[in-house]
Amino acid sequence: MDFEPKIIVFCCNWCSYAAADLAGINRMQYPHNVWIIRLMCSGMVHPEFIMDALSQGADGVMVLGCHLGECHYRDGNYRALDRSDMVVELLEDFGYEQERFHLAWISSQEADKFVEVVSGMVNRIKKLGPAGG
Amino acid sequence: MGVTAAMEWLGSCSGCEIAFLNIGEDLVPLITETLDLVHAPLLMDHKYFGQCGEGVTLEIPDAVIGIVTGGVNNREHLTVLRQMRKKCRLLIALGTCATHGGIPALMNGQDQQASWQAIFKTVSTDPGAEIPEVEVPPPLDRVYACDEKVKIDMQLPGCPPNPELIAELLVAIVEGRSPVLPGKSVCDTCPARREGRSVVGKVKRFIENVEFDPGEPVSGMRCLLEQGFMCMGPVTAGGCNGGEGVPACISARVPCRGCFGPVRKNGNQLLDMMNGLASNGIDFKSVVDRRSILRFSGAHGRLRPLKKRVAKE
Numbered sequence: 460m461d462f463e464p465k466i467i468v469f470c471c472n473w474c475s476y477a478a479a480d481l482a483g484i485n486r487m488q489y490p491h492n493v494w495i496i497r498l499m500c501s502g503m504v505h506p507e508f509i510m511d512a513l514s515q516g517a518d519g520v521m522v523l524g525c526h527l528g529e530c531h532y533r534d535g536n537y538r539a540l541d542r543s544d545m546v547v548e549l550l551e552d553f554g555y556e557q558e559r560f561h562l563a564w565i566s567s568q569e570a571d572k573f574v575e576v577v578s579g580m581v582n583r584i585k586k587l588g589p590a591g592g
Numbered sequence: 593m594g595v596t597a598a599m600e601w602l603g604s605c606s607g608c609e610i611a612f613l614n615i616g617e618d619l620v621p622l623i624t625e626t627l628d629l630v631h632a633p634l635l636m637d638h639k640y641f642g643q644c645g646e647g648v649t650l651e652i653p654d655a656v657i658g659i660v661t662g663g664v665n666n667r668e669h670l671t672v673l674r675q676m677r678k679k680c681r682l683l684i685a686l687g688t689c690a691t692h693g694g695i696p697a698l699m700n701g702q703d704q705q706a707s708w709q710a711i712f713k714t715v716s717t718d719p720g721a722e723i724p725e726v727e728v729p730p731p732l733d734r735v736y737a738c739d740e741k742v743k744i745d746m747q748l749p750g751c752p753p754n755p756e757l758i759a760e761l762l763v764a765i766v767e768g769r770s771p772v773l774p775g776k777s778v779c780d781t782c783p784a785r786r787e788g789r790s791v792v793g794k795v796k797r798f799i800e801n802v803e804f805d806p807g808e809p810v811s812g813m814r815c816l817l818e819q820g821f822m823c824m825g826p827v828t829a830g831g832c833n834g835g836e837g838v839p840a841c842i843s844a845r846v847p848c849r850g851c852f853g854p855v856r857k858n859g860n861q862l863l864d865m866m867n868g869l870a871s872n873g874i875d876f877k878s879v880v881d882r883r884s885i886l887r888f889s890g891a892h893g894r895l896r897p898l899k900k901r902v903a904k905e
Contacts (some may be wrong), residue, residue: 505867506863506866506867507860507863507864507867510860510863514893538871541870541871541873542867542870542871544870544876545866545867545869545870545876548876548877549862549863549866549882551898551899552862552882552883552898553894553896554896554897554898554899555899556899
């Protein structure tokens, strides 16, 4: 059987979740491997969320936020950016490949970019295989 | 006579037992009136297989309170721990090895086979050295904390645990009340002066001296983390000062090493520390050998061997 990865996507309420919503309204096709979790801001994704997701069966984690400078809370996504460098480095310490984490900026109108980013992630994780395997 | 108690040590250094003996004046009433020690391999003569070796099965007497120190590193530890669980009504994990893996769990961060090879078979060892297989209990696949193997009723971390807290824990159990143990981080109990930002944007190594005035108390010293030293106070459970006063290492003007393990039971010291540094604009890449931040809490699968990267085609 083909490997169907499970990917947790943390979306911020103001931009990327709206983009995911728009993708649905537009009936755009994207892989069913993503589980979207809506948060108020990408800056509130504590690295522990990411590690917990991976250690409890997710094969990849994405954090999607507003474009830099467009954060509803002014600098939330800059925090997410600062942390993402650290998360990528630390993934290897905890025994995961760096590719299992992806950070992207998607505005509320970019439904096509949402589909593109998510499909790209699913393809990469499919090649990589299950986490912890 | 007091409440029966059994002490047992697994993969540990006996520091916790020394801390127990270090309770001071209160120790005498504690072990003569409050408790009745029935088994403690390190402190008294009670053997596993009968006093003259006539027994055939491992025997630990029944006790109300059981205290285990040390992590579970090999089969023998596992057998002893399970026996303790069977014989004791209340099992206490004492010390960071028992609660979070402690120093022995640093081994979890590297490949076990490679480690055995390095220890027994490298050029620096006697020629012909073999990895021992007989008369030595076989190691488990990694070092475990006690609560990964059996149910643990109470935990008191520390390397070593504070003697006052050990006494408080035991007396509270006997008196039937819940013990008053500190639940805050080292930072919460530290009086050093905090100004809210780091002086340097990166972490200094401890080959430089901390800036302080020896005549002044610790409350006059600038927070060590703000001075740029890798102080693990924010991510470490407090209690090394016995609940009040200056944390032990800070009182010696040395950064916290993290020996009480994470503040919350499931906390991850490495992740939380790095997150703290990154969110406060300190360059996390300036931390040398960051995996060693898990030096006291490497069990529970926190510390794992690094995955070898597969070369890309």
